[in-house]
Amino acid sequence: MELFEALRNRRSIRKYADRPVPDELLEQVLEAARCAPSWANVQPWRFVVVTDPETRRALAETLPSNNPGKGAILGAPVLLAACGVKQTSGYYKGKVTTTLGDWLMFDLALALGQLTLAAHALGLGTLHVGLYDIERASAVLGLPADVQLVELVPMGYPDQTPNSPPRKPLAEIVHRGKWGSPYSKTIPA
């Protein structure tokens, strides 16, 4: 799939077909995450691939009952638990280097961005689930103390074709030169 097509047309998928994901595709999706850039190439990301229904159900229980991500986790054949090793991104010799602290959230998103685009190009849907009881889900997965769970990402064949949610126009999110200077006037007519 062409890159710009993937960037524009990837959607959040909340309804999945009852159809397993072949291991070859799962591997391609994980490979896409693996080659993401990261702080000083520390590659803080770790993934737990969950396919057994009992663990998926236990993880779905950590979401608020009214959250549509819950049905997505129950319905998708694969759940990727995306974690990061703490105090590596943004650190040098064990010491934090910026006022933004741990950059693991940043690096995890770089990997998950690549992962979700790759899934889309292979005909698979995904969903970013960030609102759930992280402590309970970490216990279900048996995570060690130095590993931070960030997102639960259900993945499978889509059973819906959602519309694109609206995006702010460029003029609202881009400034030129300094904050407050409009961007649009610099684009040639």
Added chain:
Amino acid sequence: MELFEALRNRRSIRKYADRPVPDELLEQVLEAARCAPSWANVQPWRFVVVTDPETRRALAETLPSNNPGKGAILGAPVLLAACGVKQTSGYYKGKVTTTLGDWLMFDLALALGQLTLAAHALGLGTLHVGLYDIERASAVLGLPADVQLVELVPMGYPDQTPNSPPRKPLAEIVHRGKWGSPYSKTIPA
């Protein structure tokens, strides 16, 4: 460009040709960031596009003197300052919703991941610069208090073709079912 080719071959570029970036390409790169997903679609990202040499020099001065990102910022014709509106991603009605606090770093990385891939597909190079004096750089750009500067991203035509830094093998970053269970044995021979 094909998606997987872009994911595999994008590199961090630290040396740039003395050649301006056409506004049409700049706009395509910003469009790629604009269509990224974000927490409840809040789209916290804001960009300041800096092209004038004086401001680029002032921003380069906020990096440690031995950081190769400094030369990249001085050499690239465009600098994108990537910022996020605080307390929107991961928040609901002004209240934080997860133990991970503000998700702006996560959402900024989703947008910057799309932006850097798009740049690569258009023949442009970029670099993630996260190590600099954020407070001083924010003052140079005139950022308001509710806007967090995250990265400085130089962009231009590459004047180098770096090798790919090594990545950890999948067996080191992926577990199956629970933390500690190997992933590799589940992949068919």
